[in-house]
Amino acid sequence: MLPYRFFSSRLTPNASPNNMKTPSTLDELIEALRCLPGVGPKSAQRMTYYLLQHERKGAARLSTALANALSQIQHCQKCNSFTEDAVCALCASPNRDASTLCVVEMPADLMMMEQTQVYRGLYFVLMGRLSPLDGIGPKELYLERLIKRATDGVVKEVLLATNFTVEGEATAHYLGELLKEKGIKVTRIARGVPVGGELEHTDTGTLAQAVLERREVS
Ligand code: ZN
Numbered sequence: 001m002l003p004y005r006f007f008s009s010r011l012t013p014n015a016s017p018n019n020m021k022t023p024s025t026l027d028e029l030i031e032a033l034r035c036l037p038g039v040g041p042k043s044a045q046r047m048t049y050y051l052l053q054h055e056r057k058g059a060a061r062l063s064t065a066l067a068n069a070l071s072q073i074q075h076c077q078k079c080n081s082f083t084e085d086a087v088c089a090l091c092a093s094p095n096r097d098a099s100t101l102c103v104v105e106m107p108a109d110l111m112m113m114e115q116t117q118v119y120r121g122l123y124f125v126l127m128g129r130l131s132p133l134d135g136i137g138p139k140e141l142y143l144e145r146l147i148k149r150a151t152d153g154v155v156k157e158v159l160l161a162t163n164f165t166v167e168g169e170a171t172a173h174y175l176g177e178l179l180k181e182k183g184i185k186v187t188r189i190a191r192g193v194p195v196g197g198e199l200e201h202t203d204t205g206t207l208a209q210a211v212l213e214r215r216e217v218s
Contacts (some may be wrong), residue, residue: 026052080145081107081125090123097121099156101149103175105129105163113161121159124149129162130171138174146175150184157185164191 026048033044051059075081076088083089090096100121104110110123124146128136138144150158158179162168176186191209193202202210 075127078149079110079123079125080127080142081110081123095120098154100159101155101157102159102161103146104161105168105171109161109163119159121157126162126171129165129167130174131167143175143178147178147182150179151182155184157187160186160188 029051030041030044030048033039033047034041039047051062072084073082074084074086076083076091077086078091079088081088081090085092097120100119101124102110102113102119102121103124103126104113105126105128107125110125113119113123126141126143126146128141130136130138130141149155158175160172160175162172162175172188176188179186190213191206192213193199193206193210199207
């Protein structure tokens with residue numbers, strides 16, 4: 001016969017209903033993973049079990065990398081992108097044209113612009129875009145920092161390279177109006193037919209914009 005204690009502990013796991021249930025280490029990990037975009041409770045649970053069962057080394061590496069990144073990476077004082085120093089290498093480079101400032105949404109966009117090798121100016125990374133429905137307004141993007149930067153007397157042109165999405169276009173329009181008021185020359189990257197693209201396979205919106213933004217053949 002089982003001792004009374006066995007039944008007692010199984011039938012009344014929490015002595016007092018008023019006590020808040022402390023999340024177990026496992027529950028805490030599942031909950032923590034849910035901060036990632038697009039990760040719901042089921043996915044978080046799957047990731048947790050996978051890491052603990054099959055990828056303990058990878059999990060340890062992830063944990064260390066996260067801790068290091070959080071303690072060492074900050075926003076560049078000039079361009080707002082991620083850096084380990086107060087000012088990033090790109091902003092500190094004497095080989096860049098400080099009179100042109102390109103505004104992009106994310107650091108990945110900056111990397112794409114760099115890969116083109118045709119832009120030699122400096123950058124400002126918004127770290128997002130205006131999206132009133134998501135509660136992201138000018139304050140949330142710290143746009144006053146961009147205005148301060150663009151009106152420092154050195155910058156002569158601001159090139160708006162936000163995405164051609166509804167939010168990206170709205171952000172470019174808002175910034176354009178704001179900067180023009182300050183007497184800054186504002187330009188926008190052009191839309192057009194992709195390199196290697198055939199007109200027959202180009203969507204009408206892109207083709208229409210390419211016609212509107214046509215230029216004289218030099
Ligand atoms: Zn920078």
